[in-house]
Amino acid sequence: MVTSFSVNGKEKTVQVDPQKPLLWVLREQLDLTGTKFGCGIAQCGACTVHIDGQAIRSCVTPIASVAGKAVTTIEGLKPESDEQHPLQQAWIEHQVPQCGYCQSGQLMSAAALLSENPNPNDADIDQAMKGNICRCGMYGRIREAIKAVAGSSVAEQFYDAMETNHG
Amino acid sequence: MGKWTRRAFLTTGVIAGGGLIVGVAMRPGNQAGELSDLLGDDGGQLVHAYVRIDSDNTITAMVPHSEMGQGAQTALAQMLAEELDADWNDMRIEEAPAIGAYSHYSLGRKYLLKGINFPDFIVPSVDGAMMKLMDNLGLQVTGGSMSIRMTGSLGMRVAGASTRQMLRKAAASAWQVPLKDITTDNSHLVHTPSSRREPYASFVNEVAKMTPSQTPEFKKAEDYKIVGKFVPRLDIPSKVDGSAQFALDIRRPGMLYATVIRAPVFGATIVSIDDQAARKIEGVADVIELPPAQSNMMIGGFQSSPAVAVIADSYWTAKKGRETLNITWSDVDLAARSSTDIFAQFAKDITASEERQSDRLQGDTPTQFLNASKVIEADYTVPFLAHTCMEPLNATAEISNGQCEIWVGCQNPLGFRKAVAEALSVDEEKVTLHNQLMGGGFGRKSRPDYAIQAAQIAKAVGRPIQLIWSREEDIRQDFYRPAIQSRFKGGIDENGKLLVWENTYVNKAEPTEAPLIPYAVEAQDIGHVSSPTHVPFGAWRSVDHSQHGFFTESFIDEAANATGKDALKFRLDLLKDKPRHLAVLKRAAEEANWETPLAKGRGKGISLQESFGSIVAQVVEVSIVDKSVSVDRVVAVIDPGLAIAPDGMKAQIESGIIYGLSAAMYGEITIQDGAVVESNFHDYRSLRMSDAPTIETHIINSGHELGGGGEPGTPGIAPALANAVYAASGIRVRSLPLMKAFSS
Numbered sequence: 006m007v008t009s010f011s012v013n014g015k016e017k018t019v020q021v022d023p024q025k026p027l028l029w030v031l032r033e034q035l036d037l038t039g040t041k042f043g044c045g046i047a048q049c050g051a052c053t054v055h056i057d058g059q060a061i062r063s064c065v066t067p068i069a070s071v072a073g074k075a076v077t078t079i080e081g082l083k084p085e086s087d088e089q090h091p092l093q094q095a096w097i098e099h100q101v102p103q104c105g106y107c108q109s110g111q112l113m114s115a116a117a118l119l120s121e122n123p124n125p126n127d128a129d130i131d132q133a134m135k136g137n138i139c140r141c142g143m144y145g146r147i148r149e150a151i152k153a154v155a156g157s158s159v160a161e162q163f164y165d166a167m168e169t170n171h172g
Numbered sequence: 173m174g175k176w177t178r179r180a181f182l183t184t185g186v187i188a189g190g191g192l193i194v195g196v197a198m199r200p201g202n203q204a205g206e207l208s209d210l211l212g213d214d215g216g217q218l219v220h221a222y223v224r225i226d227s228d229n230t231i232t233a234m235v236p237h238s239e240m241g242q243g244a245q246t247a248l249a250q251m252l253a254e255e256l257d258a259d260w261n262d263m264r265i266e267e268a269p270a271i272g273a274y275s276h277y278s279l280g281r282k283y284l285l286k287g288i289n290f291p292d293f294i295v296p297s298v299d300g301a302m303m304k305l306m307d308n309l310g311l312q313v314t315g316g317s318m319s320i321r322m323t324g325s326l327g328m329r330v331a332g333a334s335t336r337q338m339l340r341k342a343a344a345s346a347w348q349v350p351l352k353d354i355t356t357d358n359s360h361l362v363h364t365p366s367s368r369r370e371p372y373a374s375f376v377n378e379v380a381k382m383t384p385s386q387t388p389e390f391k392k393a394e395d396y397k398i399v400g401k402f403v404p405r406l407d408i409p410s411k412v413d414g415s416a417q418f419a420l421d422i423r424r425p426g427m428l429y430a431t432v433i434r435a436p437v438f439g440a441t442i443v444s445i446d447d448q449a450a451r452k453i454e455g456v457a458d459v460i461e462l463p464p465a466q467s468n469m470m471i472g473g474f475q476s477s478p479a480v481a482v483i484a485d486s487y488w489t490a491k492k493g494r495e496t497l498n499i500t501w502s503d504v505d506l507a508a509r510s511s512t513d514i515f516a517q518f519a520k521d522i523t524a525s526e527e528r529q530s531d532r533l534q535g536d537t538p539t540q541f542l543n544a545s546k547v548i549e550a551d552y553t554v555p556f557l558a559h560t561c562m563e564p565l566n567a568t569a570e571i572s573n574g575q576c577e578i579w580v581g582c583q584n585p586l587g588f589r590k591a592v593a594e595a596l597s598v599d600e601e602k603v604t605l606h607n608q609l610m611g612g613g614f615g616r617k618s619r620p621d622y623a624i625q626a627a628q629i630a631k632a633v634g635r636p637i638q639l640i641w642s643r644e645e646d647i648r649q650d651f652y653r654p655a656i657q658s659r660f661k662g663g664i665d666e667n668g669k670l671l672v673w674e675n676t677y678v679n680k681a682e683p684t685e686a687p688l689i690p691y692a693v694e695a696q697d698i699g700h701v702s703s704p705t706h707v708p709f710g711a712w713r714s715v716d717h718s719q720h721g722f723f724t725e726s727f728i729d730e731a732a733n734a735t736g737k738d739a740l741k742f743r744l745d746l747l748k749d750k751p752r753h754l755a756v757l758k759r760a761a762e763e764a765n766w767e768t769p770l771a772k773g774r775g776k777g778i779s780l781q782e783s784f785g786s787i788v789a790q791v792v793e794v795s796i797v798d799k800s801v802s803v804d805r806v807v808a809v810i811d812p813g814l815a816i817a818p819d820g821m822k823a824q825i826e827s828g829i830i831y832g833l834s835a836a837m838y839g840e841i842t843i844q845d846g847a848v849v850e851s852n853f854h855d856y857r858s859l860r861m862s863d864a865p866t867i868e869t870h871i872i873n874s875g876h877e878l879g880g881g882g883e884p885g886t887p888g889i890a891p892a893l894a895n896a897v898y899a900a901s902g903i904r905v906r907s908l909p910l911m912k913a914f915s916s
């Protein structure tokens with residue numbers, strides 16, 4: 006079956022089994038390997054991407070359900086320019102990644118949280134991030150990095166700009 | 173690359189493009205006598221560190237250690253940069269390729285050298301350093317927290333200091349000025365009187381002709397500018413935008429995907445395979461049987477059952493195919509088929525104590541028990557644990573014209589290469605291994621079973637393949653942290669003094685000192701019995717310390733409780749001759765406000781554990797509401813001698829604590845009918861953001877020998893937690909995981 010959707014702003018058409026999960030289409034067909042496989046059953050969050058701005062687990066999302074939608078992956082998290090997403094900057098500043106394998110998913114979950122709720126409290130952060138396992142245990146740093154961005158003027162400008170760009 | 177003389181410890185050479193390479197090879201100077209047999213037939217070059225200076229003055233540290241996420245490569249580069257006086261902004265890191273010249277694998281031979289002592293005066297030399305290296309090496313190759321301790325202090329520093337010394341000489345002779353007037357600064361040579369300044373790269377041709385000193389002068393710790401300071405890890409930017417390449421991200425032209433299933437009951441073989449349904453699935457290319465994988469390496473040797481592989485145009489298709497397979501496995505005759513049987517066997521074997529072997533025997537235990545006014549006894553158990561690295565096991569293999577290339581994230585590149593060569597029955601030279609970043613290692617990626625399978629499949633299908641294990645396979649086919657039972661008996665006199673400590677446990681592994689206690693207890697009898705099970709086991713972050721830390725630090729707490737003394741005070745009184753331990757423990761108590769009582773339903777617990785050369789104390793705070801335990805705060809203090817990368821060390825401690833806490837709260841691999849019950853993160857739980865405590869880490873740079881950071885955070889968390897739970901609830905948890913006694 007042919008499915009069309011956009012990935013990081015570009016139109017894509019793939020010919021695959023409609024049940025094939027988005028994760029494997031991204032990794033195997035579209036060569037976007039930043040999105041990771043960790044469990045395959047929506048338990049770890051390593052495969053988190055955005056569909057129309059919502060964080061979802063791509064390992065359990067059949068490609069057919071993505072038709073006509075806009076997918077954003079870690080590769081498209083930052084805007085077109087060289088600039089980094091404020092969360093990426095904060096991740097570097099707080100030296101968040103250890104092995105780094107879970108971090109694409111962590112960042113995508115955090116970005117979805119902040120775009121909905123620019124000023125999350127600890128409980129909001131727990132709620133948004135508890136689907137993302139980090140076996141290296143960098144939860145404290147992830148939380149600090151999110152808080153550093155939350156409510157900051159740089160983040161607001163960024164999200165304003167995103168809205169203007171992506172309508 | 174310049175000429176390597178067989179005997180040279182350090183060598184120099186010019187590389188293409190006009191750069192310089194300086195290598196340090198640590199190997200014994202004397203290849204005669206009893207050492208020669210131990211060095212194998214490769215000539216016995218043992219460990220290498222390299223520095224490369226390119227014509228644009230960038231400096232590359234070539235590091236013989238894999239990156240599991242611990243930041244070891246950055247720390248090693250820091251040590252080199254410090255001694256070389258390099259400009260950190262122009263430093264690069266490369267992992268040394270898995271070829272014989274880097275012979276890291278040979279490090280395992282230290283086991284054979286155990287017990288040989290070398291006089292201190294030879295230690296400052298490179299060959300003395302090598303001896304020391306062999307002597308101190310931990311269990312794994314990248315593991316045992318040894319990369320920084322050994323390669324760093326003995327390899328990178330020598331390479332850096334020696335290169336700097338040669339550069340200064342080269343500049344002095346080029347400028348015709350006295351050597352003493354030449355200093356270095358940020359990868360530049362400086363003539364102090366005239367302020368003349370030129371980059372290192374201008375002198376590389378001269379340096380290439382020199383013979384490096386094996387015993388260069390090192391900087392003084394107080395002059396450090398890079399070591400012990402915050403430097404951003406060089407690998408982090410690529411880990412926030414998806415560009416970091418892990419083994420799973422390798423793509424080869426014409427590559428197919430494969431997944432495997434091995435006998436659920438360890439040791440079973442294949443009776444028959446019904447693969448009709450799998451073969452009908454569109455995209456499935458083949459279903460093949462893989463012969464048993466094995467390796468008799470000294471580190472990471474193992475034997476595992478045959479497997480069935482499904483090969484397809486997508487991992488997802490291969491996995492679907494795998495699910496339709498109908499395989500009949502042979503029956504395995506097992507004495508203990510379930511976890512319950514296994515623990516019953518442990519208890520029986522401890523009670524019988526046949527062929528008990530001693531770890532420590534001192535003082536007169538029978539008499540001290542007679543002197544004791546109170547005797548306490550307790551049995552502890554911990555279950556089998558899987559590693560669950562975030563990145564499921566995978567490897568990509570390509571075989572053509574008799575050459576095998578393999579891309580894998582592993583903790584022992586040369587060992588893997590050897591194991592793959594053996595499995596393919598080819599010479600090692602025919603196998604090229606490209607080690608990749610690892611999405612976690614924790615000890616699991618020191619066993620090459622998955623790399624062997626990838627090579628077997630590539631050979632059978634004649635195309636490049638990427639083998640990906642499902643998470644289910646990862647959890648059910650691990651080399652598990654062994655389950656252990658440990659039995660204690662202690663005797664206390666009427667003044668509350670601990671007189672005697674008796675301990676028998678099953679199945680000793682490494683490090684040998686793990687069950688020993690630092691406390692001044694006069695009579696001690698610590699020993700073990702063997703009680704083998706059919707469950708494959710291997711190194712798990714901090715190895716035996718992870719179990720014995722829980723046992724000994726819980727039982728010492730029980731002893732304190734039995735005397736009515738404060739748990740901290742009780743420990744301090746038994747550590748009078750251990751100033752480092754005392755300092756660490758006191759600092760932790762202070763930072764955690766140990767004295768300040770908590771509200772009802774809350775409690776604090778403390779632990780102290782020395783492992784891999786570092787001493788760590790932890791204080792945990794818990795709250796218990798309606799039988800649900802929440803871990804609120806952990807204060808950790810580590811004395812690693814000197815923290816090369818303090819922020820990296822803190823991150824490692826945080827990481828080790830969360831890893832240990834996941835295990836202490838939830839971790840349990842259950843054996844039923846010979847096979848593992850758990851299968852994925854829903855039933856083999858990992859700590860999540862919402863259950864994670866705040867962690868405060870403090871470092872004491874005592875100036876002692878360097879200790880590790882990757883593992884020492886793990887052992888102390890389970891006992892500190894159990895001790896805190898006791899303080900909060902009066903319930904003594906002697907069996908992990910904790911959630912069996914509480915909900916969470």
Ligand code: FES
Nearest residue numbers: 043044045050064
């Ligand atoms: S791989 Fe999708 S949630 Fe784990």
Ligand code: FES
Nearest residue numbers: 105107139140141
């Ligand atoms: S950084 Fe390794 S799993 Fe999160």
